[in-house]
Amino acid sequence: MNYRALITDIEGTTSRIAFVTEVLFPYAAKHLPDFIRQRCEQAEVALELKAVRQKMQQPNADTEAVIAQLQAWIAADEKITPLKALQGMVWRLGYQQGHFTGHLYPDAAEQLKAWHAQGLQLFIYSSGSVEAQQLLFRYSDFGDLTPLFSGYFDTRVGGKKEISSYAAILQHLQLPPGQVLFLSDVVAELDAARKLGIATCQLIREGQPAGSHPTAEDFYQVNL
Structure with a gap:
């Protein structure tokens, strides 16, 4: 070797490729808004939301504005680090709940x-x-x-x-x-x-x- x-x-x-585009991405797009609304005060989520606001150059953006920006990035398939982190948190729940396997x-x-x-x-x-x-x-x-x-x-x-x-x-x-x-x-x-x-x-x-x-x-x- x-x-x-x-x-x-x-x-x-x-x-x-279809596993990501047809399973993971739609799952995150569907569940991310409620995930953020319910967990925006949790430390690991709040940290990434702060990074999203910095990327938006809107440090005081409210939760719904942040969600709208994240959904826009998902639709455009943007490789934005805090988006990827938040998607990972949503997928964690999906895997743990048996909604899909890798x-x-x-x-x-x-x-x-x-x-x-x-x-x-x-x-x-x-x-x-x-x-x-x-x-x-x-x-x-x-x-x-x-x-x-x-x-x-x-x-x-x-x-x-x-x-x-x-x-x-x-x-x-x-x-x-x-x-x-x-x-x-x-x-x-x-x-x-x-x-x-x-x-x-x-x-x-x-x-x-x-x-x-x-x-x-x-x-x-x-x-x-």
């Missing part, structure tokens, strides 16, 4: 287990919040897979198409870039990682066009 660490995206890579492709679940058993350090990097990532794998279709992972990264390290984000991840891993493999379905993300010398592989799950990176149709085809 040439690599000591593997970083994987979630949406379109370990998991079906979708994983069977090949992803099996290979992640195999790579972990081989001693490869596994990490997640997704635009969803760290909590949302952990929930998906804790309540996955294949049971709790969180023990497989050594760490999680979200937009707090930066956007997934920004080179600086991968530099921050490498700093955290304390590994040379050539010993790290990054899996994603998005060419622009792979391009950013490769500019730092990180090895890359594009997952072609749903017939999307390939870039200039090595490709795999599933995790079984990923060459370590």
